[in-house]
Structure formats: structure tokens, C-alpha cells
Ligand code: ATP
């Protein structure tokens with residue numbers, strides 16, 4: 001048994017047996033903090049900071065009261081189609097029908113029942129206190145009691161969102177949209193139709209099903225959806241094998257790419273270069289596959305160029321006027337304890353942010369979070385002071 005002050009508890013020999021890895025390897029993972037217990041009241045929950053054999057990063061391991069282990073697999077990466085037609089052909093072998101769903105733009109959470117309450121795990125495998133409060137308010141707990149071996153996967157979407165605030169879905173605060181149900185321990189997904197049935201039965205919101213298409217007709221149908229979704233600022237689609245045996249792939253709208261860039265280039269020195277570069281490359285592939293006219297191509301160039309340069313120019317000018325470069329987000333909590341936990345959690349993740357005083361509205365509190373993007377501010381300031389890049 002491993003015990004440390006304020007750290008997790010795990011029966012090493014048993015856990016190693018359950019995971020089918022040598023004890024020494026497990027000890028080493030804990031020692032090197034690649035298998036990390038959550039803080040505070042969730043210290044039985046360990047998350048993987050790296051992938052270990054077939055267990056992906058973000059997976060969560062814990063030992064229940066009866067000594068049995070549970071593994072909540074990390075949500076697998078969804079690969080992207082750059083050229084849709086060839087990608088569909090090559091990826092979906094022996095599939096006749098494809099299920100096309102909207103890809104909603106928020107953040108990914110996995111929900112399970114833990115000690116009589118729901119908890120929301122982020123992509124990395126942490127328990128997010130804000131999302132945890134929300135899922136307990138939003139989701140019917142009966143689903144989890146009736147199906148203890150299922151993990152509910154969904155996108156948290158809406159404007160009062162500390163990670164990806166979006167006001168494009170007509171949601172007042174934050175909502176949870178189911179896109180997957182998977183088995184604990186194996187991570188195996190259930191077929192899309194069964195998932196929709198279950199989600200419907202328990203009254204959950206679900207990501208929109210845009211259509212089911214014969215594979216030969218899918219590309220053209222998806223391009224139509226993409227153009228429509230782009231016009232209303234939505235993100236794109238996820239294309240799925242209805243049986244969920246072949247992994248899904250994603251494809252997104254140019255406008256959503258550009259809106260990511262518009263936000264990212266405001267903080268050009270805080271955002272990873274891969275994030276920026278990959279979005280530029282997508283535009284080239286999409287334009288080529290769509291055989292765009294000169295006029296359409298020019299419109300795309302303008303859209304892309306504006307979304308890169310405009311926010312950057314604004315940033316450089318703001319810093320010249322001694323203004324700081326920041327991002328403001330709004331959250332809404334029922335309990336002040338959640339707020340306190342979320343502040344600690346944000347600090348633990350290394351986020352530099354100032355939380356406003358909570359403002360009481362009805363039986364809730366509104367809090368604005370001022371996220372500081374120091375690297376961009378400092379770099380820009382240095383340039384104005386004559387430093388060289
Ligand atoms: P990755 O590609 O590794 O999943 P990412 O965080 O960059 O990583 P995105 O580009 O946002 O991911 O695309 C995948 C994510 O899309 C999923 O993790 C999920 O949170 C979200 N998503 C939204 N709608 C759906 C949907 N209908 N089906 C599956 N995932 C969806």
C-alpha cells in the first residue's frame with residue numbers, strides 16, 4: 001500500500017496486476033509523477049500523464065471500496081481529414097453507412113458516478129470543480145445508477161465556460177451535449193443508435209445528428225453541411241461508423257478555423273506554433289479539394305489573412321498604450337465552495353488569472369475571470385523597447 005501525506009492511496013501489487021504491468025513499472029510511474037493522484041477529496045483518483053501500453057494519457061484509475069479497480073480510459077484522439085473524399089475512402093473500409101454528427105465547440109468531459117455524486121473529468125484526467133458542479137445540476141443521475149459500467153462523454157458548451165466560451169448555440173450559461181457512451185475498463189464505445197436511445201431516455205442533450213449517408217454520397221453531403229455550419233459560425237462535423245468499430249474522424253469549417261486564429265493571434269506568443277500552423281494548412285487543403293474559383297480563393301485568403309493580422313496588430317497597438325493583453329471569461333456557480341475549489345484548481349494548472357468578487361444573482365453567483373497572457377504582453381513590450389526578436 002502506498003501512502004503519502006495528502007496524496008493518493010493505491011494498492012501497488014494489486015493495481016499492477018489489474019493493469020497487467022510489472023509492479024516496478026507502476027512504482028516508477030508514480031515516482032516520476034506520470035501517474036498522479038488528484039488533490040484533496042478525490043485523492044483516490046489517479047490520472048495518467050503519459051500513455052502506458054494501451055492506456056492513453058488522461059486515463060483515470062481508482063480502487064473502489066470493495067477493493068476492485070476501475071479504469072476510465074482517456075478520450076481517444078479524433079484524427080482529422082484534410083482531403084475529405086480520399087480520407088473517407090481509405091479510413092472507412094467495409095462500412096456502408098456513415099453517421100455524420102455536428103462537432104460542437106466547447107470542452108470534452110467524461111462523467112461518472114463517484115461516491116454518490118457525479119464527477120466531471122477533463123481531457124487530462126483531472127476532476128474539474130466547475131464542470132463537476134454543472135454536471136450534477138444538469139444530468140439525470142439515474143443513468144449512472146442504472147448503468148454503472150458506462151462512462152458518459154460530452155461537450156460542455158456555452159458562453160459561461162472558463163475554457164472555450166462560445167455564444168453561438170443559443171445557450172444561456174453552459175450545457176452538456178452527449179457524443180459518446182463508452183464502457184469502463186475497456187473504453188469500448190457503444191453503437192451510435194444505442195447511445196442516442198439511452199441519451200433520449202434519460203433526457204440528455206445530444207450533439208445534432210446531421211444525417212446518415214451511404215459512403216458514396218457522404219462527401220458531397222458533408223461539404224453541404226460544412227458550408228451551412230460555417231455560415232452560422234459552428235465548428236464542423238465528426239464522421240462515425242454507426243457501430244463505432246472504426247474510430248471517428250473530424251472535418252471542420254474554414255470560418256471556425258479563422259475564428260480560432262483570430263483568438264490565438266491576439267496572444268501570438270502564448271499559443272503553440274503547431275496550433276497556428278495546422279490551421280493555416282487546413283485552409284490550403286480545403287480550397288484545393290473544393291476547386292475554388294479565383295473569387296472564392298481570394299475571399300478565403302482575405303478571411304485567413306484578416307484573422308491572423310488584425311488581432312495581432314491590435315495587440316501590438318494595445319501594448320504600445322501600456323494596456324495589458326488579457327482574456328475575460330464568465331462563470332456561474334451555485335456554491336461558493338465550488339468557486340474556491342476552481343480557483344485552487346486553476347492555480348494548480350498554472351493559469352494566471354484574477355477572479356472578481358462573486359456577484360449574487362438569484363441563487364447563483366457570477367464571477368468574471370481575467371486571464372493574463374503574460375508572454376505576449378512581455379514580448380510585445382520588449383519589441384517596443386527596441387529589443388530584437
Ligand atoms: P483530439 O483531436 O485529440 O480529440 P482536440 O482537443 O484538438 O483533440 P478537437 O479538434 O476539438 O480536439 O476535436 C475532438 C473533440 O471534439 C472531442 O474530444 C470532443 O470533445 C469534441 N466533440 C464535439 N462534438 C463531437 C462529436 N459529435 N463527436 C465526438 N467528439 C465531439
Ligand code: MG
Nearest residue numbers: 104105106107
Ligand atoms: Mg474542441
